[in-house]
Structures are given as structure tokens and as C-alpha cells.
Amino acid sequence: MRKSRQQSKRVRNDQRLCIERRPEEVNQREVLNHWEMDCIESSKKEPSALLVMTERVSRKNLLFKLESKTIFEVMRVLDGLEIKMKRDFSNIFQSFTMDNGAEFKWTDGIERSIYYKKKRTTTYYCHPYSSWERGSNENANRLIRRFIPKGSDICQYSDDYIKQVENWLNNYPRKMFNYMTANEVYNQLL
Template sequence: MSGKFSWELRAAVLRALVRGQSLLQVAGWCGADRVTVGRWARLAGMQVRDGRRGGVVRADVDREVSPEVGRSYRRLTLADRSFIQAALAFPEPWGVRRIAGQLGVSASTVSREIHAHRVRHGDGFGYDAEVAHYRAVRSRDRYRPGKLADPTLRREVVTRLNARYSPQQIAGELKRAFPDQAEMQVSHETIYQALYVQGRGALRHELTVEKALRSGRTGRVPQSKLPPRSTRPWLEGARLVNRPAEATDRAVPGHWEGDLVVGPENSGIVTLVERTTRYVLLGRLPGTRDSATVTDVLASMIHALPAELKRTITWDQGTEMASHKAFTLRTGCPVFFCDPHSPWQRGTNENTNGLIRDFYPKGTNFNTVTDDGLAETQRLLNIRPRQTLDFRSPHVMLTELINGVALAT
């Protein structure tokens, strides 16, 4: 059907829809039926309302585009897009860089604009400024920030959450406190969404209370009758937020990060690195990686350390440390777990595991690595001068700490 109508006519149809004419009105003068007009609108990326006098969802295309603080680019205006349309329609169409130079924007901005908002017509594409601007405005409206992005309202909500108000109580009190200010009112569902959906989240990290809700939940209770997935109860009370604050700045030694480096045939080694000195301990697993075996190897690795150097261990959420409470009773060293998919929270260990892979590339079967060979790898890692230690070695740093602890006792 598109071959029967020119691009000029089709663009005029789309512009009329943007300006508020109905499908029936447009069909009355363009020569195409209402169904065809609706199909053109959908192919142009417009949201169409059905019905005899249906049209496209309106957008505030006349709204001024305000500059965004901190952005290195500016949004294109309708005038900008009109210039792009004209430049592309010249007998010798302008290139992207020439258009960008005239508009004072980057060439990539113009290139993305043309490719994102062009409309397929026949075997080619057409670009119309009003249609492109409509689509851009609709896209921005679809992803505009939520109500709690307003700092004043957000502060009122956070203050009441910290005072242990429920979301319903907050919504009700704000309505009474600000009866004539709709911008200072928010529904309880919006508050729940900010607590549940946005991260354990964008709102939760501003709270001073441990539990934002009396239930203590950080997510919706599933309505399905199927049994819920395991929540790894052994993580409770042992998450990173429960770790002593002194572990964060590396000023106090004795805080370690750990992980497994694994290979085929259920082989692997346990890696530990001390956060202050970067001292590395390695322990080979005996052909199995269950929790009891891992914690046994881990306990033997730190057995000889003074108590002052066995303060905490930080691990990821792997099930190999599910029996960490038994390990803590045995060694006196508590284990804390990072957030899911957050390897940077134990970045020293991640870096160390990369160094270990220099010795044992991926695919290494650790069942064939001897204890002597592993001990030599540990020695080489610990005598290596490190820039972060002012080119001193982890061995020297840990030896000084141990000697200092011995003198103090």
C-alpha cells in the first residue's frame, strides 16, 4: 500500500496525527482508509488509540527543552530537527558532520537522531521533523523520573520512614500536612515501590533504620501458590552491612577476602588475601568443593595466625560457605557476605585471583598440582613488591605486623 502513496503525503498524514487529528479525519482527506492510516502511525512508532475516531496518544511537543545540569550534551529541539529535515532534502543532501557543525552538537547526536526516528517507506526511509520530535518527547515522557525524585518530598518521606512510620501513615500524614500541595503528596504504593523495586535500593540507602518496614521485607511476597525459592537463610546477620566498619578503610589489619579458584573434575583452591598487607594464603581442595571441606581447608589455612589477624573474612554468596557459623565457632573468625553480583566489594581478592591465573590458567586441574607447587606460588606472590604498599612486599608487611603483635603481648 505504501507504494501507492508518496512519502510527502505519508509525512503529511503523520504530522496531522501528531497535531491531534483523528484517524477518521485524516483518512477523509488523504485518500487512504482508516486502517491504513493507523498502520502507518504504528510503523512510525506512534501509540495509537483504537476506535472509530481514534488517533495517536498526544505529546506536549510545544514544551521547551530545558538544559540538563551536568550533561555534556543538549537535547534537540523541533527547530533542530526541522534543520536536519531540510538538510537531508537538499538536492545534494548534507552529511552528518556538516549538519552537526551547524547545530553545534556532536556528529553522533545527529547520526543517532536520524537512525532512531526515521520512518520506513517502501524500499527506503523518510525523516520528518514533527514526527521525530513527537517520538522523542513521548520517549522522554515514558521514562521521566518518579515522584520521589523531588528532593523536598523525598526528604519528608525518608524522615518519616526513619521514625518508623508505615507507608500508609506517611501518605496519610502528608495529605493532611500539605492539603493544597499536590507535589508534596504521594501514595503509599509509590513508597512501597521505592523500597521494593529500586534496589534494595535507591531509597533504602538513605535510611538510618535497619528495617524500613515492620515486616522486614525488601521485596513483595509472591502470590503464587508454588513454594518460594530458597532465600539462603545462612546469609542472615552475616551480610556486608553487618561487617565491622573498621574493615572498610584497611587501617586495621586482620580482615581478609576469600574465594575459590576452580578447575575441572571438581578441583579447586581456596584463596585468601589480607586487605591491609595484601598477603596471600592458598589451600588446595581434595577433589571436592562442598561446604564442610571448604571450611576445613580454610580453618587450617588461618590456624597459625595470631587472633589479632583473624578479625573477619569477606566472601561472595557461594554455597561453599553455607556452614560458615561452624567455621566461626571453630576459629573465632566471622564470615561476611557481599551483595549479589558485586565483585568490587571484594576487589582485592578478585585482583589476586587474576594474579593466580598467571600461574594456573583456566582449565588447570588443581588435583594435579602438588602441595609444594602451591606453596611456591604463594611464596612468589608474597615476596613480590607491590606499588600499593610503596613497593614493599606483603611478606615484609605481615611479618612486621606479627612481630608487633608478639611484642605487644
């Protein structure tokens, strides 16, 4: 007897901006403070995840531990950043490019400010199964797996350890930048 699989209905969000609508200067990596965002999953048994944000020009990374891979946890991180940065949030995070995962499905929640009635950022969504459209972010995920192997329970890693991994990523000399680090490139472009 065959087991029937439940069909999960995808929530269609017509407000999502496709990556094709992203400005050309962002596509060409000419403008600072446009970010790619993704989640690294924990083991299949554990709900925890790691939110990875990668700045497109400098390849600077920000890592945040999530209790679960849900929109509510992503919102908790973004709202926390806005509380910390206040008005600077919109300047530092001008846009996010992400995949179509369930953890990013609430466009209005990601874009809306907790302080003002205007948008705090703009979101762009990649085409399905096109991870190469967030290539810098995927490369960062690959480097992170040196320290947090696939199948690991992310909640077992301390916040200090996650910040050490972030620090290593941001201070790793890159050939593409003539062996400057992401932190050096970001600070130089500011």
C-alpha cells in the first residue's frame, strides 16, 4: 500500500519583486549596502538555523542564530537590528536578495519599519532553483560549513562561537580584493 504524501500549498505573494527588477547598479555591485540573505539549516531532527547576510560589494557577512527556520525568527532578527540601528537601518540594509523559502515569504514584514510608516528596505526574490543569483551568499554558506558541518545542531554552538565564525569570514583575505578582507573593503568604501 502506498503512503500518500501531503501536498503543501505554496502561498503566492504577488507583492514580491523578482530579481529582474533589481536596479542595474546593484546587479553590477557598484553600490554598497545591498545584501543577499539565506538560512543554513540545522540537522533534520533539529529546528534551529543560521541566518546569513552577505553584503554584495564587500562580501561582509553577518550571522545570526535562529531558534527555528521561520519568518517569525527572521523578523525577530531584522526588528532587533532596526531597534539597535534606528534610522541607520535603511542606509545599511538598502535591499535584500533572497530565495523563495518559507522563512522569507512575508515581504511586508521584512520591508516594513517598526518605527515609521515607510519601508525600511526593499526585497528582491531569486528565481526558483537559482541559487547562483545569490552567489556571494552561497559562497559564504560554503565557508561557514568549515566550522559548522552539515547535519550539525546549530543550537549547540554558542553565540560567541557564531561571532568567531563571522569574524573569521570578515577578516579572511580574498584574492578578488587583492588580499584585502571584507571588513577592509567595506570600511574603505564607506
